[in-house]
Amino acid sequence: MSVHTEEAAAAAIDAACRELKLPTVRAEASAIADGALAAGLTHRAYLADVLSAEVDERAERRRQRRIADARFPRVKRLDQFDCARSAVTEATVAALGAGAFIERGDPVVLLGDSGTGKSHLLIGTGMAAADSGRRVRYTTAAALVNELVEASDERTLSRVIARYGRVDLLCIDELGYLSLDVRGAELLFQVLTEREERRSVAVASNAPFSEWGRTFSDARLAGAVVDRLTFRSLIIETGSNSYRLRSANTAAERSRTAIR
Numbered sequence: 515m516s517v518h519t520e521e522a523a524a525a526a527i528d529a530a531c532r533e534l535k536l537p538t539v540r541a542e543a544s545a546i547a548d549g550a551l552a553a554g555l556t557h558r559a560y561l562a563d564v565l566s567a568e569v570d571e572r573a574e575r576r577r578q579r580r581i582a583d584a585r586f587p588r589v590k591r592l593d594q595f596d597c598a599r600s601a602v603t604e605a606t607v608a609a610l611g612a613g614a615f616i617e618r619g620d621p622v623v624l625l626g627d628s629g630t631g632k633s634h635l636l637i638g639t640g641m642a643a644a645d646s647g648r649r650v651r652y653t654t655a656a657a658l659v660n661e662l663v664e665a666s667d668e669r670t671l672s673r674v675i676a677r678y679g680r681v682d683l684l685c686i687d688e689l690g691y692l693s694l695d696v697r698g699a700e701l702l703f704q705v706l707t708e709r710e711e712r713r714s715v716a717v718a719s720n721a722p723f724s725e726w727g728r729t730f731s732d733a734r735l736a737g738a739v740v741d742r743l744t745f746r747s748l749i750i751e752t753g754s755n756s757y758r759l760r761s762a763n764t765a766a767e768r769s770r771t772a773i774r
Contacts (some may be wrong), residue, residue, distance in 0.1 A: 538571035539564050580644040584685075586652050592638035600631050601753035609748070610639040613646060615714055616683050621743045622716040625723075626752030632718035633687055635750070639716055640685045648682035655689040655702065662701035671701070679708040683716060690721035690729045699730040699739075706742050717743060 524544065531540030543564050550560035592611045597604045609615070615622060622639070624632040640650045653661075658678075665674040678684060684705075694702065709715055721729060723740050730736040 536568055538568040542567045576647075577645055580647075580649065581641065584640055584644055584650040584652050586637050586640060588637065590634045590637035590641065592635070592642055595631060595634055595638060601626075601755070602631065602635065602750060606750055607635070607638075610635060610750075611642045613639075613643050613648070613683075615748055616643055616648060618746070619709075619712050619714055621714060621745070621747040623743055623747055623749045624716070624718040624752060625749065626720065627754040627756060628720055629756030630752035630754065632720070632752050635752070636685050636687055636716055636718045640683060643683045649680070650683045650685065651678065651681045652685040652687065654687045655694070656692050658686060658705070659694055659698040659702055662705070663698060666697075666701060671704075675704055675708050678705050679713065681713065683714050684709060686715065686717045688719075689717050690719040690726065693729055693731060696731050696735075699732060699735050703735060703739055706739060710742055711745075715743065 527543050528540055531537070531543070546564045546567065547560060550563060555563070592607050595602070595607055597607060610622070624635055626632050637652065640652050644650045662671065662674060665671045706715060719726075723744070726740055727733045727736040730739060
């Protein structure tokens with residue numbers, strides 16, 4: 515089709531972009547064309563620019579969709595983690611962000627007291643993985659067990675376990691905060707078994723391995739879970755010095771100083 519006027523060209527571009535489902539080209543074509551004309555770019559360079567804009571926008575939408583699908587409770591980035599106030603080193607944080615353990619299907623276990631940054635690291639690791647194109651799912655241990663119990667009652671358990679088995683990284687927070695009955699523990703074990711040595715699991719717990727028997731109600735089952743989560747695992751101890759408590763104490767001290 516030959517177009518002889520700017521108005522006709524704009525209309526043709528708009529119609530073609532609607533038909534081909536190129537929303538970014540449709541929105542940016544005119545501005546990029548003006549910039550290309552001012553810069554003296556060739557037709558080929560203009561075409562490269564406008565198509566690159568579409569590709570970049572689609573990549574960003576996919577990234578945002580992966581973040582949404584992961585169901586993180588809040589935004590936490592690894593570059594926001596303050597290693598100076600933590601027992602966790604910068605090298606360890608960098609290893610979590612690089613995600614080589616995901617490629618190997620290795621587990622990550624974050625152990626430490628409340629307020630030491632376990633959830634921040636867990637969510638940050640998941641968000642870094644999603645940013646790099648991996649499928650991620652975040653959940654708490656209690657929420658996961660409740661979902662599995664409901665699926666078992668509704669006879670959809672195999673489908674749910676398969677769904678959890680497909681994501682590249684499964685992040686399980688708050689393991690050890692609540693005790694699990696035998697049924698719930700066995701269902702959680704099935705998810706871990708589905709992913710064993712194939713897909714990575716990252717777990718955050720406030721309890722050392724020696725106390726996991728209390729969480730799983732059955733010593734043998736607890737031992738089997740520990741075995742699966744420690745084989746080839748990156749174990750990170752976040753310590754016992756609560757960052758949140760120290761921050762609260764610092765804020766309180768500043769308030770008292772200001773009053774004086």
